[in-house]
Amino acid sequence: MTQRGAPPASRWRQEFPYHWDADEHVSRRELLRFAVFASGALFAGTVALAILGRIDDRRRGSPRAIAKVSDVRPGEPLYFNYPGSQDQAVLVYLPEQGYVAYSQKCTHLSCAVYYQREQRRLFCPCHEGAFDIVTGEPVQGPPRRRLPRIALERRGDELFALEEVP
Numbered sequence: 001m002t003q004r005g006a007p008p009a010s011r012w013r014q015e016f017p018y019h020w021d022a023d024e025h026v027s028r029r030e031l032l033r034f035a036v037f038a039s040g041a042l043f044a045g046t047v048a049l050a051i052l053g054r055i056d057d058r059r060r061g062s063p064r065a066i067a068k069v070s071d072v073r074p075g076e077p078l079y080f081n082y083p084g085s086q087d088q089a090v091l092v093y094l095p096e097q098g099y100v101a102y103s104q105k106c107t108h109l110s111c112a113v114y115y116q117r118e119q120r121r122l123f124c125p126c127h128e129g130a131f132d133i134v135t136g137e138p139v140q141g142p143p144r145r146r147l148p149r150i151a152l153e154r155r156g157d158e159l160f161a162l163e164e165v166p
Contacts, residue, residue, distance in 0.1 A: 060164040061150070067091065067159050072099070077115035079104065082150060082161045089150055090115055090122065091159070092133060101150035102136050103164060108143040122147065 061083030129141030
């Protein structure tokens with residue numbers, strides 16, 4: 001609260017009640033040193049994560065029966081869960097190339113991809129991204145990384161998913 005007849009200096013002191021002695025708790029030099037160390041730590045953390053991301057050759061999943069050969073029609077998708085019960089995947093039998101399976105999670109923003117038979121591609125409706133059905137490489141839209149492929153093996157009349165290969 002200010003008084004009407006008070007001089008400007010005292011009005012300022014009432015609105016900003018800090019003393020000059022308390023102003024020197026952090027100097028400019030200390031603030032700059034903190035900013036440089038914080039920036040360096042963030043840079044080092046980013047470099048470490050980038051290196052770990054490059055050398056991570058982890059394969060997920062364990063062998064599991066996913067379908068009978070008779071259940072898979074040529075050119076028709078078969079959706080299943082792999083490597084976990086919450087992870088979705090798609091299997092397609094291409095007469096020229098054989099069986100191919102991919103994670104159904106788009107590498108752009110993790111939307112589900114679906115097989116489009118006419119275009120022979122896996123399509124992500126979120127941002128109109130598309131992946132080649134044979135290689136899993138992106139052919140349209142914002143995705144830049146290929147879909148994780150699921151290694152398959154045929155044992156008699158059954159198809160087994162062996163592992164997810166990033």
